[in-house]
Amino acid sequence: MTGLKEFTKREELLETEEIVERIAAAKAALGDKVLILGHHYQRDEVFRFADFSGDSFKLARDAAEQRGAKYVVFCGVHFMAESADILTADDQVVILPDIKAGCSMADMANLDQVLDCWEDLEERVGGTIIPVTYMNSTAAIKAFCGDHGGIVCTSSNAKTVYKWAFERGERILFLPDEHLGRNTGHQMGITDAEMCLWDPKEEGGNCTTEDLVRSKVILWRGFCSVHMTFKPQHVDMMRERYPGVVVIAHPECTSAVVAKSDFVGSTELIIKQVQASPPGTVFAVGTEHHLVNRLNEQLPDHTILPLSPFACNCATMWRIDPINVMEVLEGLVEGKIINQVSVPKEVADSALVALNRMLENA
Ligand code: 13P
Ligand code: SF4
Numbered sequence: 001m002t003g004l005k006e007f008t009k010r011e012e013l014l015e016t017e018e019i020v021e022r023i024a025a026a027k028a029a030l031g032d033k034v035l036i037l038g039h040h041y042q043r044d045e046v047f048r049f050a051d052f053s054g055d056s057f058k059l060a061r062d063a064a065e066q067r068g069a070k071y072v073v074f075c076g077v078h079f080m081a082e083s084a085d086i087l088t089a090d091d092q093v094v095i096l097p098d099i100k101a102g103c104s105m106a107d108m109a110n111l112d113q114v115l116d117c118w119e120d121l122e123e124r125v126g127g128t129i130i131p132v133t134y135m136n137s138t139a140a141i142k143a144f145c146g147d148h149g150g151i152v153c154t155s156s157n158a159k160t161v162y163k164w165a166f167e168r169g170e171r172i173l174f175l176p177d178e179h180l181g182r183n184t185g186h187q188m189g190i191t192d193a194e195m196c197l198w199d200p201k202e203e204g205g206n207c208t209t210e211d212l213v214r215s216k217v218i219l220w221r222g223f224c225s226v227h228m229t230f231k232p233q234h235v236d237m238m239r240e241r242y243p244g245v246v247v248i249a250h251p252e253c254t255s256a257v258v259a260k261s262d263f264v265g266s267t268e269l270i271i272k273q274v275q276a277s278p279p280g281t282v283f284a285v286g287t288e289h290h291l292v293n294r295l296n297e298q299l300p301d302h303t304i305l306p307l308s309p310f311a312c313n314c315a316t317m318w319r320i321d322p323i324n325v326m327e328v329l330e331g332l333v334e335g336k337i338i339n340q341v342s343v344p345k346e347v348a349d350s351a352l353v354a355l356n357r358m359l360e361n362a
Contacts, residue, residue, distance in 0.1 A: 010323060014045075019322050023049055026329035034332060035069035036325075037062060037084070039076035040267040041288040041317040046075050046097075046325055055268040056080055056135045057154035063087045063094075064359065071095060071332055074341070075320050077103045081341040082139040086348045086355060095332075097324040099339040101316045103136055105252075108222035109176035111140040113200040118148070121173065121218065124209045128169035129218070132161055134177050136224075139343045139351045141175055146353030155251050155266035157362035158184040164361045171215065173198075176222035183251045183258050185217045192255075197221055226314045227252035230286040234308040235260040238284040247307065248273055249286040257286060257307075267291055274304060288314050 013019055027034060027049065037059050038050025047053065052062040056076075063072060063084035072094045074081040078101060085094040114131075121129055131150035133141050142152055149168065153161035162184055165172050174181030178197060185195050196215040198205035205218075212218060230253050238245050248270050249261040258264045263273055267287060274283055279301035285292045286307035296304040324339075331338040343351065 014321065014323060019326055023322060023326045023329060026326065026333050029333050030071070030329065032068055033070045034073060034329065035066050035071070036073045037075060039080065039317065040271070040291040040294075041314050042075045042320060043290055043318065044294060045322045046320055047290075047294070049325060050075060055154065055156060055266045056083075057156040057266065058268055060084070060087060060135065060154070060355070061359065067092070071337075073097060073325065073328055075325065077101050077106075077314075077316050078341065079103055079106045079136055079138060082343050083135065083142070083351075083355060085341050085343050086139065086142075086351050093337055094341050095328050095337065096320075096339050096341050097328050098319040098321070099341075101319040103316055105134075105177055105222050105224045106136050106138055106141075109133075109137060109141055109200065109220055111138075111144060114141060114144055114175065117173070117198055117200065117205060117220075118144075120204060121212065124204075125171070125212045127171065129171045129173050130165040130169035131173045131175065132165055132181075133175040133354070134158075134180055137176050139347050142354050143347045143350035145175075146350035146355075146357075150354055151357040151361070152354045153184075153358060153362065155180055156268055157358065158251065159187050160362040161358060162188050164357070166216075172217045173220070174217055175220045177252060178219045178221055178223055179227070179254055180251045181217060181219040182255050183253075183264060185219075186255060186258075190216050195219055224252040226288050226312055227286065228254070229310060229312055230254075230257050230307050232256045232260050234286075235284070238305070238307060242282045242284070242303075242305075245282045245284050245305075246277065247284045247286070249307070253286045261286070271295065274299065274302065277302065286311075288317070290317075 036051050038047045038053045064087040081096040131145045133145045135154040195217040196207050196211040197219050199221045247261040248263045249258050282303040284305050284307045289306045289311045292306045328338045
């Protein structure tokens with residue numbers, strides 16, 4: 001019964017102005033000691049408190065550059081907080097307001113699976129393979145890339161990173177998002193016949209040696225469940241319903257959706273594209289709907305619609321609510337660190353190699 005009461009109290013608090021006032025007061029008390037970073041997919045009630053907002057690339061840069069703040073409160077998901085911890089100074093503390101805010105895509109590649117894959121590729125393919133991991137991966141996978149001549153990329157810079165990798169090796173092993181990997185391959189003129197799909201749940205990745213040998217890019221079978229909800233039929237439907245609509249897809253969407261879209265780009269590029277368009281433009285955007293709805297509100301002269309009426313939340317981004325932001329900030333005011341994300345030094349050192357290659361080259 002007490003549990004239910006506490007739950008009700010929490011829900012009630014979420015609806016009140018009190019929480020806004022308490023966050024603002026804690027932030028003011030902490031002053032320059034705290035920096036709040038907010039990813040574009042965060043709910044408005046949290047996003048409004050961000051000192052810096054951005055896509056995962058911009059936030060990684062912001063985290064690396066802001067050395068003055070003792071505490072970095074990352075309103076995003078776990079892999080982003082890990083990267084921030086790796087990129088910030090040793091005496092800075094990174095906090096994820098809800099420690100359970102993970103990413104299902106990042107969890108689709110674990111280190112044991114990647115080591116098995118690597119061993120198999122070395123045996124069956126040989127030559128130089130450059131591992132490239134999307135930012136949306138665990139620190140352990142980034143460390144693997146750092147230790148094996150590889151690099152990290154984000155959806156903003158994947159093409160530049162592919163060029164970097166092909167200057168150094170014959171093939172890329174792309175982790176963990178099949179779709180960003182495939183879409184980037186297409187942008188580089190690499191055909192589907194020159195890419196194959198490694199399924200970590202199947203023996204030998206379910207790839208024949210011929211598949212692997214002919215491939216310039218070996219894609220990991222991983223995906224974002226949010227972006228997978230968009231289908232080519234949604235593009236057709238929006239074009240029929242809104243003649244002249246401009247369709248923009250995030251590169252985590254399937255290549256079938258991207259092929260039918262007018263533009264493809266990271267969340268930061270989507271924002272730039274929309275802001276640069278003439279008033280009256282109608283957009284259908286294939287990405288998480290908090291960003292789409294926020295853009296629609298911020299730009300009243302434009303109409304910015306989700307590409308699909310069934311677009312879903314990123315459930316883990318959603319886990320960060322104003323109450324846990326308030327709790328971690330008030331904790332800091334009292335000298336208590338709640339939900340610190342700390343990557344072990346040996347993992348962080350190797351992951352930093354791969355992250356720095358990205359920051360220096362892309
Ligand atoms: P970007 O922030 O790189 O656009 O990626 C979107 C995403 O899925 C973050 O998890
Ligand atoms: Fe992960 Fe997709 Fe959510 Fe991004 S939107 S955090 S890739 S589940």
